[in-house]
Amino acid sequence: MSTNSIMTIENLQAKIGDKEILKGLNLQLEPGKVHAIMGPNGAGKSTLSKTLVGHYDVTVTGGDIFYKGKSIKEMEAEERALEGIFLSFQHPVEIPGVNNAYFLRSALNAKRKHEGKEELNAAEFLRLMRGHLEMLGMKSDMISRSLNEGFSGGEKKRNEILQMLILEPEVIILDEIDSGLDIDALRAVSEGINKMKDGKRSFLVITHYSRILDYIKPDYIHVLKDGRIIKTAGPELVAQLEEHGYDTIEEE
Amino acid sequence: MKLSTLKNTQTQELSTLLQVKGREQLLERFCSIGLPDKQSEAYRYFDVEKLLESDYTVTPAFPGAIGIGEKVIIIDGVVSTAPKGLRIYYKECESADMEHFDPMYFLSHLLSPVIIKIEVDGDAELEIEHRFTKSNSLVPYRIVLHNQANRHATIYESFTADDIENTLVLYGYDMHVAQDSTLRVVKMHSMIDSRYAMIASHKVNVAKQANALIKSFDLGGGQALQLMKIELDTYAHVDASHLLYLNKDSKRGTVSQMIHKGEHSTSKQEAKNILDGKARGIFDALIKVEHSARYSKAEQNSKAILLHKEAYMAAKPQLEIYIDELEASHGATTGQLSEKQLFYLQSRGISYTEARKILVIAFANTLIETVKDTRQQEQIKAAFEEVFYTTHQRG
Numbered sequence: 001m002s003t004n005s006i007m008t009i010e011n012l013q014a015k016i017g018d019k020e021i022l023k024g025l026n027l028q029l030e031p032g033k034v035h036a037i038m039g040p041n042g043a044g045k046s047t048l049s050k051t052l053v054g055h056y057d058v059t060v061t062g063g064d065i066f067y068k069g070k071s072i073k074e075m076e077a078e079e080r081a082l083e084g085i086f087l088s089f090q091h092p093v094e095i096p097g098v099n100n101a102y103f104l105r106s107a108l109n110a111k112r113k114h115e116g117k118e119e120l121n122a123a124e125f126l127r128l129m130r131g132h133l134e135m136l137g138m139k140s141d142m143i144s145r146s147l148n149e150g151f152s153g154g155e156k157k158r159n160e161i162l163q164m165l166i167l168e169p170e171v172i173i174l175d176e177i178d179s180g181l182d183i184d185a186l187r188a189v190s191e192g193i194n195k196m197k198d199g200k201r202s203f204l205v206i207t208h209y210s211r212i213l214d215y216i217k218p219d220y221i222h223v224l225k226d227g228r229i230i231k232t233a234g235p236e237l238v239a240q241l242e243e244h245g246y247d248t249i250e251e252e
Numbered sequence: 253m254k255l256s257t258l259k260n261t262q263t264q265e266l267s268t269l270l271q272v273k274g275r276e277q278l279l280e281r282f283c284s285i286g287l288p289d290k291q292s293e294a295y296r297y298f299d300v301e302k303l304l305e306s307d308y309t310v311t312p313a314f315p316g317a318i319g320i321g322e323k324v325i326i327i328d329g330v331v332s333t334a335p336k337g338l339r340i341y342y343k344e345c346e347s348a349d350m351e352h353f354d355p356m357y358f359l360s361h362l363l364s365p366v367i368i369k370i371e372v373d374g375d376a377e378l379e380i381e382h383r384f385t386k387s388n389s390l391v392p393y394r395i396v397l398h399n400q401a402n403r404h405a406t407i408y409e410s411f412t413a414d415d416i417e418n419t420l421v422l423y424g425y426d427m428h429v430a431q432d433s434t435l436r437v438v439k440m441h442s443m444i445d446s447r448y449a450m451i452a453s454h455k456v457n458v459a460k461q462a463n464a465l466i467k468s469f470d471l472g473g474g475q476a477l478q479l480m481k482i483e484l485d486t487y488a489h490v491d492a493s494h495l496l497y498l499n500k501d502s503k504r505g506t507v508s509q510m511i512h513k514g515e516h517s518t519s520k521q522e523a524k525n526i527l528d529g530k531a532r533g534i535f536d537a538l539i540k541v542e543h544s545a546r547y548s549k550a551e552q553n554s555k556a557i558l559l560h561k562e563a564y565m566a567a568k569p570q571l572e573i574y575i576d577e578l579e580a581s582h583g584a585t586t587g588q589l590s591e592k593q594l595f596y597l598q599s600r601g602i603s604y605t606e607a608r609k610i611l612v613i614a615f616a617n618t619l620i621e622t623v624k625d626t627r628q629q630e631q632i633k634a635a636f637e638e639v640f641y642t643t644h645q646r647g
Contacts, residue, residue, distance in 0.1 A: 053599050056591060081601035093596045097614030106610065107600035114601065146614075163600060 013062035023227035032199040039224035082114040086169035088160040090176040101143040153180030161192040178212035190215030255304040282358035297566040308390035315342040323379035329393030339371040357453035360422040363392035384413040392422040401430040409439040417447035424453040434463040442635040443474035450476040458488040473502040486514030498531035505534025512545035525556040527563035552582040
């Protein structure tokens with residue numbers, strides 16, 4: 001991989017509670033590229049995504065994460081988000097009483113304020129939303145409902161992608177984005193993700209299965225096992241993993 | 253005058269002191285219960301003794317001419333203005349509930365020989381603003397309110413105060429919700445930086461097939477307790493909700509008794525409490541279903557969120573049931589803001605403070621959004637945010 005990375009993870013070690021999960025993980029994300037992380041259960045895939053966005057569960061015990069050349073290890077979650085790091089959650093939380101549109105506008109305006117731009121009023125915001133909703137096949141009443149409350153699995157994932165489209169982040173981490181999606185939802189979500197590809201943004205697709213990679217074409221496949229990246233290759237590695245599983249992969 | 257001195261005063265002396273001529277029964281009742289103290293069930297969590305120990309000047313209510321205004325404004329217990337056509341006048345109190353559980357109900361009656369009577373005609377909407385302007389004062393006054401049968405009336409009640417201190421307001425309603433009518437009362441009591449205290453003791457009678465919807469929004473600091481006894485006749489319904497959002501060292505809340513007297517009467521009581529700083533919230537609520545109230549339904553619930561380790565919620569939901577033919581439930585929970593929810597908001601670039609504010613408002617929203625009038629709803633939300641930002645720096 002080239003040294004021109006938007007995010008560099010160096011010898012990252014992290015634990016949740018007393019359990020050490022990431023054990024010296026190295027990874028570079030290139031601008032404009034789609035990186036897929038695959039690995040068996042318990043390898044540390046979700047912990048990696050949590051660590052990158054500063055989740056309170058995770059304690060970093062060693063190594064560092066550099067985003068655009070700056071360490072973000074000590075940054076709060078909201079700062080990381082404002083700087084352009086976005087995680088699409090595997091299980092987005094439900095927040096009864098928080099109107100979805102109000103939440104989305106608050107998030108967008110926080111980002112615009114951070115970037116020195118004018119905040120959007122409700123009417124401007126709704127105009128911006130309309131096209132995105134249509135593209136994702138979301139009913140317009142979904143934005144007037146409470147955030148994720150009573151949403152189906154597919155609706156929650158579409159709502160995550162809606163947030164991504166609105167916030168326009170630069171590093172996009174998709175944690176099991178395909179879980180719980182039927183074919184139509186998978187197609188709509190993938191379309192939203194592919195729309196964000198602009199040659200500059202970097203994607204980190206964390207997945208168990210290769211199905212999502214039929215829709216979002218990866219540039220690199222990284223195999224994560226026992227808290228470390230043990231192999232990096234091109235998309236052809238997917239077929240090998242499908243056929244032989246993770247046990248046959250040897251550390252490089 | 254120190255109210256605590258009434259404790260050791262003989263009935264005869266009290267009769268002269270409080271000029272109770274013609275209201276001896278009230279005095280007798282008050283003397284038999286006595287002034288509340290730390291041991292009194294209804295005041296267990298409220299620092300009433302301190303208030304009774306303070307020295308006050310009793311503000312005499314001199315009823316004067318009532319001017320015309322958009323709303324009823326009551327200044328230090330005296331009606332200043334009222335909307336044209338509203339039947340509002342002073343008169344001697346005709347009756348009080350001699351079985352009321354609260355001694356301060358009787359004391360406020362004894363100290364208010366003349367009451368303010370309001371008769372709400374038709375499907376009216378009425379605003380009542382209480383204003384307090386005097387420091388070191390005891391401000392006693394009572395309101396008797398009637399609505400019309402078969403009609404739907406709404407009362408919006410609010411409170412303002414000048415920069416006063418060491419004043420105790422003793423006010424309360426005797427409310428009569430007429431047969432087949434609906435009376436909706438929305439009380440918004442924000443006490444940011446207020447240094448007066450309030451004990452509001454109410455009695456509500458809900459007649460046959462009538463609906464009483466009582467919503468109280470108690471926000472900010474200060475010391476205030478509302479005590480209400482509500483009686484339900486056959487097929488009567490009451491829906492009482494209480495939102496408490498306190499900070500600093502505030503002690504506020506609701507002590508209530510909901511008495512089902514008539515068959516098929518229904519009650520729903522919901523309290524949501526958000527406590528910051530060293531605040532103490534009080535929800536001490538009894539639902540009593542009498543022998544005569546078969547086929548009643550009663551539902552009671554209190555939820556509290558503590559935003560600070562020194563905040564405290566005294567929640568005591570109680571049921572007292574004398575029959576088998578009914579449906580009843582009650583419960584209370586106390587917790588904190590969800591870390592998962594906070595993180596989700598922060599992960600979208602929303603600051604910690606704003607994320608907390610969003611979650612606090614979300615918790616309260618289910619009650620705030622039941623206020624139909626948009627302007628009133630916005631006022632409650634604005635007051636809510638103001639309270640939030642007195643203890644949290646804007647993000």
